[in-house]
Amino acid sequence: MINFILRRVVTSVVLLIIISMVTFGVFFMVPKLAGTNPAELYVGKSATPADVAATARKLGLDKPIYVQYGEFMKGLVAGREYDNGPDKTHCAAPCFGYSFRNDRPVWPLLLDRLPVTISLTVGAAIIWLLGGVLAGVISALRRGSVLDRIVMVVALAGVSLPIYFTGLLAQLFFVHNLHWFKGGEYVNFADDPFGWANKLFLGWVTLALLYAATYARLTRAQMLETVSEDYIRTARAKGLRERVVVGKHAMRSVLTPIVTIFGLDLGAALGGAILTESVFSLPGIGRLSIDAVNTKDLPVVLGVTLFGAMFIVLANFLVDIVYAVIDPRVRLS
Amino acid sequence: MTLGPVTSSTDLTTPAEEEASTVTDGKKIEGRSLGRIAWTRLKRDKVALTGGGIIIFLILVAIFAPVLNKLFGHPVNEFHQDKIDPNLGGIPPIGTWGGISTDFLLGVQPVTGRDLFSQIIYGAQTSLLIALLATLLAVMIGIVVGITAGFFGGWIDSLFSRFMDLILAFPLILFAIALISVLPPTYWYRVTVIVLIIGGFSWPYIGRIVRGQTLSLREREFVEAARSIGAGNFRIIFRELLPNLAAPILVYSTLIIPTNILFEAALSFLGVGVPSPTPSWGRLLSDAVNYYEYDPMYMVVPGTAIFITVLAFNLFGDGLRDALDPKSNR
Numbered sequence: 190m191i192n193f194i195l196r197r198v199v200t201s202v203v204l205l206i207i208i209s210m211v212t213f214g215v216f217f218m219v220p221k222l223a224g225t226n227p228a229e230l231y232v233g234k235s236a237t238p239a240d241v242a243a244t245a246r247k248l249g250l251d252k253p254i255y256v257q258y259g260e261f262m263k264g265l266v267a268g269r270e271y272d273n274g275p276d277k278t279h280c281a282a283p284c285f286g287y288s289f290r291n292d293r294p295v296w297p298l299l300l301d302r303l304p305v306t307i308s309l310t311v312g313a314a315i316i317w318l319l320g321g322v323l324a325g326v327i328s329a330l331r332r333g334s335v336l337d338r339i340v341m342v343v344a345l346a347g348v349s350l351p352i353y354f355t356g357l358l359a360q361l362f363f364v365h366n367l368h369w370f371k372g373g374e375y376v377n378f379a380d381d382p383f384g385w386a387n388k389l390f391l392g393w394v395t396l397a398l399l400y401a402a403t404y405a406r407l408t409r410a411q412m413l414e415t416v417s418e419d420y421i422r423t424a425r426a427k428g429l430r431e432r433v434v435v436g437k438h439a440m441r442s443v444l445t446p447i448v449t450i451f452g453l454d455l456g457a458a459l460g461g462a463i464l465t466e467s468v469f470s471l472p473g474i475g476r477l478s479i480d481a482v483n484t485k486d487l488p489v490v491l492g493v494t495l496f497g498a499m500f501i502v503l504a505n506f507l508v509d510i511v512y513a514v515i516d517p518r519v520r521l522s
Numbered sequence: 523m524t525l526g527p528v529t530s531s532t533d534l535t536t537p538a539e540e541e542a543s544t545v546t547d548g549k550k551i552e553g554r555s556l557g558r559i560a561w562t563r564l565k566r567d568k569v570a571l572t573g574g575g576i577i578i579f580l581i582l583v584a585i586f587a588p589v590l591n592k593l594f595g596h597p598v599n600e601f602h603q604d605k606i607d608p609n610l611g612g613i614p615p616i617g618t619w620g621g622i623s624t625d626f627l628l629g630v631q632p633v634t635g636r637d638l639f640s641q642i643i644y645g646a647q648t649s650l651l652i653a654l655l656a657t658l659l660a661v662m663i664g665i666v667v668g669i670t671a672g673f674f675g676g677w678i679d680s681l682f683s684r685f686m687d688l689i690l691a692f693p694l695i696l697f698a699i700a701l702i703s704v705l706p707p708t709y710w711y712r713v714t715v716i717v718l719i720i721g722g723f724s725w726p727y728i729g730r731i732v733r734g735q736t737l738s739l740r741e742r743e744f745v746e747a748a749r750s751i752g753a754g755n756f757r758i759i760f761r762e763l764l765p766n767l768a769a770p771i772l773v774y775s776t777l778i779i780p781t782n783i784l785f786e787a788a789l790s791f792l793g794v795g796v797p798s799p800t801p802s803w804g805r806l807l808s809d810a811v812n813y814y815e816y817d818p819m820y821m822v823v824p825g826t827a828i829f830i831t832v833l834a835f836n837l838f839g840d841g842l843r844d845a846l847d848p849k850s851n852r
Contacts, residue, residue: 204687204688204691208691219704353804357807357811357821360814361815475696482794498692
């Protein structure tokens, strides 16, 4: 098992390094190919060539791309020094550089936004996991019934509805017409738990609907396949109660693929539920990335992308470990 | 899911038994191709057929958008400010349903009064063009990589599989908006880049399926038989493997189209889709965000267009999967 974990750690780190290379390359090379200098994005179009050159020197943008990448990676691991001429600015690890727009270091910016994104995704994840799996199991056990059909129709609609449509509809009905929820600004859980839940509730439900629909369909298909297996027949033949057969014997096999996609979905969502955050104007990581993209704030864009990739890779890693615990065959292969 | 090979005898007997009721009336029982069986099953699936019908309708609408617009609409970017209510700040259209009338079938855009019908049918063009091109690209890369990885195995398989993991680990939307936003916003540039990004990131879904199927198919007797009569790799891949992979490839291509439609709309919604003035459903929705309190129909119309299109592809894809899958349990 330890061997297995070590192998996965190495793969994950390699994966992250490759992603960082590609992302870094793309964000600092592509603007150049398209004819804009990253330093120009920092100082603005009206700056003199001398200013642009000075900025490029200060940020190290005049060096070859691999040197820049090396410095960036060193900053991530050990922090780095920026040479401002007379004085030096120290940027502590993990240093993602400074925002082009407000000169704040990128890492604290990310940390500032993280609680919002975590509040949104974890809340939604609980709803979609419980709701999706429960709906799928019930649907499979009552296969062909009216309930099954309703669940499947709702699930099909759920996977076909974009969140930027359901989110707007939800706001129109529940915020503007019925006034069940307040619009307004996001508040921290610690300051006002009710205001926090009030602001997030519609986001939770609409984000959850999308995933719950997929989970319900997957759980149902998986359950239908499992209950026709021989070992389920054996369990029934032994005279076990239906609850034990379904709850203990079948669920174990149904949950394995669910665990996989749950980990991946959660990882991806934590990296920024961009659409949900922008529909419900929640100041999370996704919102930060959109703002950064619109203001061409390259270091922030790069930071958010790597941060998001980190969550996905971490989720992949955890999924593999959990999978190996549930299913011993994985460890041996 | 398992999709049996065309040459396997089991796949011919099982469905033939299942269809026995239709062939007992005097006619002799004959072997049928998997395609025939699938078509017979699909024809019975009314829901999938409805989906297929809607898809054909939408494709026709997209192709004949200019003609339809001449008949029922107004020029795409023609302003009709006489349709806007001046008493309400010049924002919402006159009338209760977003200005829907016999002249403006789907109402008008707030403030400018542009015809929503023409925006929607030209938006269908944008949406389908990008989604279909991206899917085509994804399917081509997916087939090549999947077959290569599955057929040759060994280090080639490890390399390609890790590569697919890498692509699936990318924070896709983030990467896409960031990349598109640093490139010039001209129409063909954007369309090309969007197609490349959507296709370039969705092929691993096809690739994984193809790889898995190839892995199991290459161990089958008919491949061994082909090899024993001296067939080379090239012939085995194109004449033995590919025909047997057609069914899963068809099913999963149909099922990634809706994802790609949603992705294109999401990019437009976030402001990095095809540039204005080319109509796009996603951009209409993002514009509607500003007015939905005064003019909800402006949001409902493009939203419903996206919903119906995506739903139609999902329905048809599901039906196709059930029809082509001998183990289908519905």
